[in-house]
Amino acid sequence: MRRTAVLGSAGAIAAAATLIASAMAVPANADGSHHGGHGGSHGSQGSAEAYGAAVAAAKAAKTGIDWTDCPANWGFSKPIQCGWVTVPVDYAKPNGKKIKLAVDRAVSTGTAAERQGALVYNPGGPGGSGMRFPNRVVTKNPLWVNTSKAYDFVGFDPRGVGHSAPISCIDPQEYVKAPKADPVPDNEADKLAQRKLAKEYADGCAERSDKDLLPQMTTPNTARDLDVIRAALGEKKLNYLGVSYGTYLGAVYGTLFPSHVRRMVVDSVVNPEQSNIWYEANLGQDVAFQGRWNDWEAWVAKNDAVYHLGDTPAKVEANWLKLRAAAKKAPIGGVVGPAELLGFFQSAPYYDSSWAPVASTWSKYVAGDTQALVDAAGPDMSDTAGNISSENGTAVYTAVECADAKWPTSWKKWDRDNTELDKKYPFLTWSNAWMNLPCATWPTKQQTPVKVRTGKGLPTVLIVQSQRDAATPYEGAVKLHQAFRGSRLITEKDAGSHGVTGLVNPCINSKVDSYLLTGKTDSHDVTCTPHATPTP
Numbered sequence: 099m100r101r102t103a104v105l106g107s108a109g110a111i112a113a114a115a116t117l118i119a120s121a122m123a124v125p126a127n128a129d130g131s132h133h134g135g136h137g138g139s140h141g142s143q144g145s146a147e148a149y150g151a152a153v154a155a156a157k158a159a160k161t162g163i164d165w166t167d168c169p170a171n172w173g174f175s176k177p178i179q180c181g182w183v184t185v186p187v188d189y190a191k192p193n194g195k196k197i198k199l200a201v202d203r204a205v206s207t208g209t210a211a212e213r214q215g216a217l218v219y220n221p222g223g224p225g226g227s228g229m230r231f232p233n234r235v236v237t238k239n240p241l242w243v244n245t246s247k248a249y250d251f252v253g254f255d256p257r258g259v260g261h262s263a264p265i266s267c268i269d270p271q272e273y274v275k276a277p278k279a280d281p282v283p284d285n286e287a288d289k290l291a292q293r294k295l296a297k298e299y300a301d302g303c304a305e306r307s308d309k310d311l312l313p314q315m316t317t318p319n320t321a322r323d324l325d326v327i328r329a330a331l332g333e334k335k336l337n338y339l340g341v342s343y344g345t346y347l348g349a350v351y352g353t354l355f356p357s358h359v360r361r362m363v364v365d366s367v368v369n370p371e372q373s374n375i376w377y378e379a380n381l382g383q384d385v386a387f388q389g390r391w392n393d394w395e396a397w398v399a400k401n402d403a404v405y406h407l408g409d410t411p412a413k414v415e416a417n418w419l420k421l422r423a424a425a426k427k428a429p430i431g432g433v434v435g436p437a438e439l440l441g442f443f444q445s446a447p448y449y450d451s452s453w454a455p456v457a458s459t460w461s462k463y464v465a466g467d468t469q470a471l472v473d474a475a476g477p478d479m480s481d482t483a484g485n486i487s488s489e490n491g492t493a494v495y496t497a498v499e500c501a502d503a504k505w506p507t508s509w510k511k512w513d514r515d516n517t518e519l520d521k522k523y524p525f526l527t528w529s530n531a532w533m534n535l536p537c538a539t540w541p542t543k544q545q546t547p548v549k550v551r552t553g554k555g556l557p558t559v560l561i562v563q564s565q566r567d568a569a570t571p572y573e574g575a576v577k578l579h580q581a582f583r584g585s586r587l588i589t590e591k592d593a594g595s596h597g598v599t600g601l602v603n604p605c606i607n608s609k610v611d612s613y614l615l616t617g618k619t620d621s622h623d624v625t626c627t628p629h630a631t632p633t634p
Contacts, residue, residue, distance in 0.1 A: 148354075150189035151322040158183060158330035168202060172261070178204050178232045183330045185257070185323045187310050195310055199323060200261035201254040201330075204232035208247030215360070216331045217249035217614070218324065220256070222342025222366075224317070225494035227260045228253035241600065244611045249337060254327060256320050258311065258494045260487070265307035265315065265497060267299055270489035274477040277435030280426050281529040282520075293509065296535035303497060304541040313542035315497040321351040325358060335360035337614070341597050342366050342570060346375075348559075349550045349578055357555030361614055365562045365599045369574035370550040370581060376499040377506060380534050381515060382571050388523035390447035390568035390594045397632070398457050404634040405461040418443075421460070430463075431472035440529055442475035447525070447568040450595040453632040500537035504544045512538065552583040559585040560613045562606060564628075566594030579623075586619040593628035603629040 161184070168180035182198040206213045219231040231253035233239075235246040242251075255262035283289045303312060324347065328336045337360050340348035345364035352359055369379060395414040398407050408414040422436050429435040442459075445452035455474075463471040478484065506512060512531060520527040537544075559582045563575035572589075579587045588609055590598050599610055605626035613619055 146190035147318070147322065150186060150192035151325055151354075153192040154186055154189065154322070154326045155329035158185075158326045159332070161330065162332060163201060163330050165203065172229070174202055174229065174232070178202055178236060183254075183323075183327050185326050187308075188314050189319060189322050197257060197263040197311065199254055199257065199263075199327065200229065201252060201327060202229050202232055203250045203252045204235035204246070205250045206246060206248060207235060212247050213250075214248040214615075215250070215333050215335075215337055216252045217245065217337045217339060217361075218252045218254070218327060218331075219338075220254075220324075220340045220344035220347050222340075222344045223259075223491065223495055224256070224320075224343050224347075224498035225259060225491035226343070227255050228344075229255055229260065241602065241607055245614050248615055250331075252327075252331065256494070257323055258307075258315050258497060259490065263308065263311060264490050265303070265311065265493050266489060267303040267306055267493040267496065268489060270482070270485040271479065273489040273492070274479065274485045276433040276438050276477050277425075277429040278437040280436040281440065281532055282436065282524070283528060289513065292532045293535065296532060297539045299496070300500075300536035300539045300541060303493060303536070307493070307497070312497060313501060315494065316501045316545055317347055317350050317498060318354065318545075318548055320347055320498070321354055324351050325355050328358065333360075337361045339363045339599070340365070341599070343368060345570070345574075345578065346370055349581070350548050352556055352559065352582065353548055353550050353553060356553030359555075359557055359559070361557070361617060362559045363562065363599065363610060363613065364559065364578065366567055366570045366596050367561060367563055367574040367578050368570050369577045370547075371577055372503075372547045372549055374574075374577075375503045375547040376534070376537075377503070380530050381519060382573070383569060384519050384523045384525075384527040384530055386566075386571040387444070387447050387526040387568040390566055391525045393566060393594060394446045394453055394456075397453060401457070401634040405457045407457065407461060407464065417464075421463075430468060431476060433476040434472055437529070438475045438477075440526070442471075444526065447594075448596050450593075450601075450629070450632050454634055457634070496534075496536050499534065500540040500544065501542060502545060503547050505534075505537035505540065507538050509538070550578070550581045552581065556582065556584075558617070558619055560610065560619060561585055561587045562590075562598045562610065563587065564590040564593040564595055564598050566592070567596050568594060569596045587623040589623070589625045590628055591625050595629070601629045603627075 163181040163183060165179040165181045167176060168174040168178055172180065174180065180200065180202045183201055184196050184198050186192045187195045187197055203216070219228045221228050232251045234242045235251045257263060258265040279291065283292065324336070335358055338348055345366065346368040348362055348364045349370040352362060392411065395411040398405055398414045399409055399411050402409040408417050422439060425435050425439055443456055446456040459470050459474045512535065516527055516531040561575050561579055563572055565572050575587055579585050588606055590603065590606060595601060598606060603626060609620065609624065
């Protein structure tokens with residue numbers, strides 16, 4: 099699940115991280131009447147989509163993937179290879195309109211005897227690209243050296259993302275322009291202005307995106323795409339690593355195609371309950387982000403000798419509010435207002451790796467170095483490729499979450515819920531509300547989420563979760579653990595960084611390795627001590 103500055107003045111959420119592709123949207127992440135989520139390896143065996151998925155997978159198995167050197171402007175050099183997988187836009191019409199999905203791979207480094215197939219990755223979003231995943235093999239990432247002996251590492255751009263028939267909702271340069279309006283409203287006029295922006299954004303998605311693809315931007319369709327990719331790879335069963343929204347994609351895939359799963363690791367888990375997708379999920383984030391923001395402020399206060407931002411959490415918070423107010427009155431460098439500050443500072447509650455950099459940048463600003471904060475939080479209008487990618491990530495985030503489920507259309511409900519939450523959890527609440535408000539006026543049909551459940555043939559799924567995660571609160575891991583019988587849960591206690599499998603924690607790293615290499619897990623759920631606390 100991710101976040102980014104979405105609307106002209108809407109909520110910001112752009113946390114750059116290896117595990118969750120850079121600029122995008124909040125969590126971060128069907129189609130009930132069509133999805134066929136009630137049994138069988140392809141979901142409901144009578145459904146048109148289930149049949150279409152089987153047809154598309156059979157074609158892909160025959161066609162395979164023509165692996166070649168990656169296009170020069172994609173940024174992936176040898177030995178990484180790229181290719182395409184063709185999928186139907188609408189699985190109910192498998193012989194109808196098609197799109198091509200970009201895939202890439204780095205082949206396994208071990209012997210033929212060690213090789214176990216392909217490991218397919220999704221980093222979250224929705225809207226994140228998985229195409230950087232094979233770099234972990236090329237760079238000999240120490241956390242993945244053992245696994246890469248056994249597996250080809252395969253990444254892909256999901257439908258609508260990057261090189262895979264990308265969608266758009268607003269001109270990318272307009273999207274990054276700053277400063278945007280303060281997401282925290284002062285009055286009813288501010289709320290009305292944000293509502294207008296949200297409606298314009300939703301309309302923009304319909305105007306700028308493929309009219310056939312936009313209604314089909316659902317998690318169940320991406321899960322079907324994932325099964326077609328599996329078939330194209332020549333794999334009888336899928337080995338999968340999903341992080342953040344990628345856990346919900348995995349949960350839906352495991353429900354629709356339980357007998358097609360070989361190994362599945364889900365890390366930082368979206369609560370997959372139908373009632374949670376997606377309106378309630380985003381309200382839950384507001385609470386969790388406040389908790390992790392408080393953790394970060396306590397760490398900053400503890401290291402006041404380094405940062406000089408306050409020696410108690412209350413003083414750090416007071417200085418944050420002071421910074422926010424100053425930026426609202428006179429945007430820093432002319433471009434960094436409260437929305438841009440939030441876009442930058444929210445990476446701290448997201449990822450522990452951002453704790454020191456965010457605190458350091460803030461500390462420099464207080465000491466008189468304005469440019470460091472402008473560079474970190476302001477837009478780069480010259481980075482047109484990066485801006486296109488950021489806008490696309492938010493467009494996909496919005497399209498998937500809006501199409502996956504029915505959202506409240508009553509502004510009174512949105513206003514009441516967020517006004518109440520903001521009283522106790524002010525850090526992210528209004529920003530998150532505006533980011534998701536386009537779903538209240540979404541121009542295409544909204545589906546009913548898949549009921550995630552244990553189907554015949556589903557193997558043991560490994561669930562990894564930190565206890566104080568902001569983007570995907572801990573309850574999500576518990577709910578998926580309950581829904582997938584026989585799954586195993588590894589809890590990182592007293593930790594809260596999003597994307598646990600990418601962090602050095604031998605207790606967790608060894609168990610993930612063991613599962614992927616042998617299929618074995620502990621006979622019971624496990625609690626691990628936290629990874630190392632960031633150093634100033």
